[in-house]
Amino acid sequence: MNPRLDLLQPYPFEKLRALHQGVTTPAQWPAISLGIGEPKHPTPTFIRDALAAHLDGLAVYPSTAGTVELREACAQWASRRYGVPLNGQTQVLPINGSREALFAIAQTVVDASRAGATVVCPNPFYQIYEGAALLAGAQPYFAAVDAQRNFAVDWAAVPEAVWQRTQLLYVCSPGNPTGAVMPLEEWKLLFDLSDRHGFVIASDECYSEIWFGAQPPLGGLEAAWQLGRTDFRNLLFFTSLSKRSNVPGLRSGFVAGDAKLIAAFTRYRTYHGSAMGPAVQAASAVAWNDETHVEHNRALYREKFAAVLPILQPVLDVQLPDAGFYLWAATPGDDAQFSRGLLEKYNVTVLPGSYLAREQGGVNPGRGRIRMALVAPLEECVEAARRIAAYCSEPIHSQRPSP
Template structure:
């Protein structure tokens, strides 16, 4: 087997199952899971209909490039959302969700012969780490803490690391903190990319979960355009319909950005065998072309946050995120102990923050936090918030 497999760490939910393996739920209380970022809102009817209406396409091999109709739908959505023009032929590729693309792009791009580094935010989505290790790179964890406003501070990265960095992952809105990068943040990132030559991989799968319809989060392509980087040099954006359209099981998304990176990545994908099936492509077109269901999802998330934050803040250190459907909550006791006792006493599952982090700079930025995913139904979230407001372990 590939020896790099031995370098990977157990996945957060594997660790969560182990943590709770000897725990029992309390009698007479319905369990509510707020641990996994899996949307529970209904999938759009038009998307499901398009999937089944095109089922004959299962009889045909799909092209790795995806249908031009899909790439055009994605390009049109990017323009409507960000005011940015992209070439559907050279700057966009459909992918089987963002997770697959984050991993496969890293394998395609990293040159393991040059002792490469990949800079990761910490806490982070663990695919960044696993993809880096499997590509032969060394992850460098950049801590995001309350003290630095959960920002990824490249000024703190040693010069030797920066000189050998090939890829920097950013996540905006962030998993798990919900922080959104502003234009000054992007300007600084681009300046570092220009100086050291690394690619920026911007994970934007939470871009459509926000709270003010008039102020959607800034995206990387939009920031690049505003800063005069119309060719998106050394920039790749990863996006997904899983969160936006409540269809995580369809595994559909895209990458967009620098055509000079998209071209060799397409070659890699041709060999990788990860073309999106025809019916999924048609369902994706229906999803990208409709905003009504996305606005309704945002309305439901706003209702859940409005109900949950005031109650949960009675016993947890909580503030509203910039965007996303997560709460990054400071716990009064050790995060793993808190999660275990909350499960045993209040029948609620949350994810310990230390499972999303690594020790870096003498600390684990996730320790003492939990991630709460407000993905359950509105009544379930309200009930969970009530229970958490009553749970104050000593």
């Protein structure tokens, strides 16, 4: 067996199941889960129809690079969304959802033979980053978010010695679980560091189309273009249809950016067997070409956040995120015990924040917080918020923590 498998920690939801073992949920409260970030809005009919209309593609071996139609649809969407021109043939590659590609890019770019090979990622973070680093033979370094700066990652606090060993940096903007969006000055800092040390930036932007302000979140490709980095050197952007179009089961997204990296990644994926099925490619192309369903989807999330926050804010330290569909709330007391108690008393599932982070320097930046995914229908989210408020109002929780 690969000995590196022993380095992998249990996934957050495995920890959650273990935490909830032995809990008897109250029969009078129907179960509501805010624990898993799985989109629950209906898949648009036109996407389902496109998938069904191309089932003859099941008889064809697909190419890793994907069809010209899909790559052009992805490139055109990036142009409309971010104002960046992409060459669909050299700078775009379809992927089977962002998760598998975010894992695979570490296997492509990390050279484990170099002493001290390091992969930097945010903390809290999406656990795929850590697993990808470890299985590629690198050491992960966790850069903590700063609660005083709207949970922005404190990249400047990463020691220079760490950057010197870094081969890959994972960025998540909008962030999971915090919803923080990176501004242009932070992108400039990371680009400058990448130029100095030669590492690749993998920008995970799968939550980019769920936002609440007047302007959509700044993306990595957009930031590079604004800063004159028109070749997107050492930058790869990862996105997905899962949240944008409510098709998590379609397993479809794309990666774009530095043409040299795209060529290397295509070569790796050809051997890995990562080609997207023709029916999925056809459905994906029509999804990227339509924005009406995305606007409707965004409106549904905005309605839920507008309804839930007034219920929670009197009893919890929680704010509207920059983007995404998570609330990142401080808990009165231990986050894991809060999660277990909430399930036991009111049959609502939330994810302890400490399960999404790693202790570094004696501090776990997720401790004392919970992640709530507002993916259920509006009525369920409101009911869950009312139960959480009731739980927080019990005498044992009446003393709110300081923000």
